[in-house]
Amino acid sequence: MDAFDYVIVGAGTAGCVLASRLSEDPSVSVLLLEAGGSDRTIWIQLPIGYGRTYFDASINWMYDTAPVPGLNGRESYWPRGKVIGGSGSINAMVHVRGRPEDFDDWKDLGNPGWGFDDVLHYFMRAEDFDGGPRSHRGRGGPVRVTDLTGLAHPLCQTFIAASQTLGFPSTDDFNGPSGEGVGLYQITTRDGLRASTANAYLRPALQRKNLKLISHAQATGLTFDGARATGVSYRRQAVEQTVSARREVILCAGTIGSAQLLMLSGVGDGADLQALGIPVRHHAPAVGRNIQDHLAVSYFYKTNRPTLNNELRPFHGKALAGLRYLWDRGGPLSMSVNQAGGFIRSRPDLTRPDLQLYFSPVSYTQTPLSERRLLNPDPFPAVLLSFNACRPTSRGRMSLSSPDPFEYPLIEPNYLSTDKDIEDAVTGSRLLRQLAAAEPLKSVFVEELIPGPKVATDEDLLADFRDRADTVYHPVGSCGMGPDPTRHVVDPRLKAHGLEGLRIADASIFPTVTSGNTNAPTTMVAEKAADLIRSDDSA
Ligand SMILES: Cc1cc2nc3c(=O)[nH]c(=O)nc-3n(C[C@H](O)[C@H](O)[C@H](O)COP(=O)(O)OP(=O)(O)OC[C@H]3O[C@@H](n4cnc5c(N)ncnc54)[C@H](O)[C@@H]3O)c2cc1C
Incomplete structure (x- = not known):
């Protein structure tokens, strides 16, 4: 042996x-x-x-x-x-x-x-x-961490500005000494x-x-x-x-x-x-x-500005993205679609952030659930906003x-089995709506595609969360x-x-x-x- x-x-x-x-x-x-x-x-x-x-x-x-x-x-x-x-x-x-x-x-x-x-x-x-x-x-360790400053889609800055309108601080480094607030994610890529x-x-x-x-x-x-x-x-x-x-x-x-x-x-x-x-x-x-585990839900918004959908959906867009990648290993193919987000406190009396946010300048409302073709987004400009509770108690x-x-x-995740997690689901969903209504995002968003205006009360938000939320x-x-x-x-x-x-x-x-x-x-x-x-x- x-x-x-x-x-x-x-x-x-x-x-x-x-x-x-x-x-x-x-x-x-x-x-x-x-x-x-x-x-x-x-x-x-x-x-x-x-x-x-x-x-x-x-x-x-x-x-x-x-x-x-x-x-x-x-x-x-x-x-x-x-x-x-x-x-x-x-x-x-x-x-x-x-x-x-x-x-x-x-x-x-x-x-x-x-x-x-x-x-x-x-x-x-x-x-x-x-x-x-x-x-x-x-510096000099094995895992290269790429800062997306200057690389992320311009609408990420619109998301950051809207978060500031709601009073959330911004940060240039979630991994820095404070790390609280909204900003751009860093990703593990090299060249x-x-x-x-x-x-x-x-x-x-x-x-x-x-x-x-x-x-x-x-x-x-x-x-x-x-x-x-x-x-x-x-x-x-x-x-x-x-x-x-x-x-x-x-x-x-x-x-x-x-x-x-x-x-x-x-x-x-x-x-x-x-x-x-x-x-x-x-x-x-x-x-x-x-x-x-973290459990998240996404809200989808049609926009009046181009998003990654415009770049990645058409054949000529894919070809251009491919050429760009071959040219300098840059552009959307070199990144994650999760480009901005944050760690925020949903209430000022909390001692630490309780929600994580994601802003992705891309949407997949028409992709069947059994597929995840990141290169085939929706044929119209749109983005997604998501959140999850940072420290679920289930x-x-x-x-x-x-x-x-x-x-x-047999895996039994037991999601949403505590009152606290249920409360966070409603708080976070409400907060996504507040963000969508805050300038300058408000002026860019044309329509909430999912879940849409019929989901209005806290009961509706929770029911929608139970219907659509999933693991991160x-x-x-x-x-x-x-x-x-x-x-x-x-x-x-x-x-x-x-x-x-x-x-x-x-x-x-x-x-x-x-x-x-x-x-x-x-x-x-x-x-x-x-x-x-x-x-x-x-x-
Ligand atoms: C789709 C997806 C997206 C994610 N996105 C992010 C992200 O953006 N950022 C982030 O920080 N985290 C992300 N994560 C989570 C992160 O990748 C994991 O937390 C991390 O990789 C866990 O590492 P691990 O070493 O515990 O397990 P793993 O990386 O899963 O490694 C376990 C390994 O053990 C092997 N193995 C299992 N059983 C056996 C066996 N019996 N014999 C031999 N080999 C076995 C498996 O094949 C696997 O290679 C994501 C995860 C997934 C799946």
């Missing part, structure tokens, strides 16, 4: 960082197992290509949740990358660290070393920010190409002899010697194989994959596992609980539907970090409670969802995990 010092499961956002950092030490050997295959396709590398990867089963797990009572019994579609780079290869590239208080919350929940002052260093180490000189920003952690960390590290990547290898279970994890079983080309880990097994299989693999290996709620006939290795009732869960590792687990693709927390083995899965050093030789380092360990997008904080978690592992193993 092959043996490595570290066996990492999952070459997603976190796994690529860890494989790269741990293999910096030439005296250790690292194996990275990934269920998916190559990320060398145009639709992954071209920034706007993520519309095409959204429903591509060859690189996407394409989960459907169970029907959600809070969404009128609708299922929610959860895309997740099944490819080198993981969800970081199919995401919208928005780079937001989260609010400093998010990490202070993590610390206050019993996780010393995870406060903002502790983790800032890791955010900075990861990034290579291309904007002007600023404190708090990293007009996606800067996933696969491109930024893994690809250069694969030159090293002590790092091995095996793709198309789906882990099916962990092997143990008593309480100690000793290796990983995986299936590749219909052949079951096992590798052993001399030092540690590290799960980076993401919010769904990491919890699923634990449960398949007998680590989870004992009664649930027994009901499926899985021998209980370690009763860990918190596995699969505590799932949190908690979801996932469990195995079968002991078969190739069956998908930020599920976290299924293996939450904290001190209590009955409520948390890993301790503050990311070691699985009650077991040895096993850590988890990905978005599943977030104790609470951060206020913004989750890729940058996942990268931070993996950067910090690398230091924790190196220091523990050299002690």
Whole structure:
């Protein structure tokens, strides 16, 4: 049987960082197992290509949740990358660290070393920010972060001005010391190409002899010697194989994959596992609980000014955008469609932002729900405004539907199951309407296409939210970090409670969802995990 010092499961956002950092030490050997295959396709590398990867089963797990009572019994579609780079290869590239208080919350929940002052260093180490000189920003790190100042569509400034009319501050950097207010998003691209952690960390590290990547290898279970994890079983080309880990097994299989693999290996709620006939290795009732996600709704407005619809819809527009991209790797193909937004307080008495906004100078009201063709927007000028609550209080869960590792687990997001989240849904929807009615947006908007004027009262707004709101693709927390083995899965050093030789380092360990997008904080978690592992193993 092959043996490595570290066996990492999952070459997603976190796994690529860890494989790269741990293999910096030439005296250790690292194996990275990934269920998916190559990320060398145009639709992954071209920034706007993520519309095409959204429903591509060859690189996407394409989960459907169970029907959600809070969404009128609708299922929610959860895309997740099944490819080198993981969800970081199919995401919208928005780079937001989260609010400093998010990490202070993590610390206050019993996780010393995870406060903002502790983790800032890791955010900075990861990034290579291309904007002007600023404190708090990293230079020369692996992940190129592109400032959209001067690149975003001109209507983004109209959105920012309307927000200021309502009294919201503007900011030139959501990742700066304050970061509150409205402004332009930054994205993870380098020279007009996606800067996933696969491109930024893994690809250069694969030159090293002590790092091995095996793709198309789906882990099916962990092997143990008593309480100690000793290796990983995986299936590749219909052949079951096992590798052993001399030092540690590290799960980076993401919010769904990491919890699923634990449960398949007998680590989870004992009664649930027994009901499926899985021998209980370690009763860990918190596995699969505590799932949190951002839930957003979009409002669509027809405009009297050209938007990206005018540039991308006609054939000659696509051709021009293509030529522009070939010329200098710039223009709309080099960006996400989420270009502006903000973190705002819906009431002045709040101590921190409670809503995240998105402004996209493009619309897709006529695209069937089963498609997401970012290059085929509406044939008239229009934009979309969206919001989500920053810190939802609803908690979801996932469990195995079968002991078969190739069956998908049951995911129950439990959206809108608290009064607070319901209240936020109405507050945010009302706020989008206020923004649309504020100058200078008001003069640019011709008509609200969706949901339209028939949706008028708070009851209507909530009913519309239940009908149309959906995930922003930020599920976290299924293996939450904290001190209590009955409520948390890993301790503050990311070691699985009650077991040895096993850590988890990905978005599943977030104790609470951060206020913004989750890729940058996942990268931070993996950067910090690398230091924790190196220091523990050299002690
Ligand atoms: C469509 C979409 C848009 C998004 N947009 C943004 C955005 O704009 N900005 C942002 O910050 N965040 C965004 N996100 C979220 C962000 O990408 C994720 O939070 C982040 O990638 C999570 O990283 P991870 O390492 O936890 O998991 P992943 O990146 O999902 O990696 C998990 C990896 O493990 C592999 N794996 C799973 N199970 C197994 C197994 N049994 N054996 C072997 N391998 C396995 C998977 O194939 C995958 O490669 C988006 C996500 C999606 C899906």
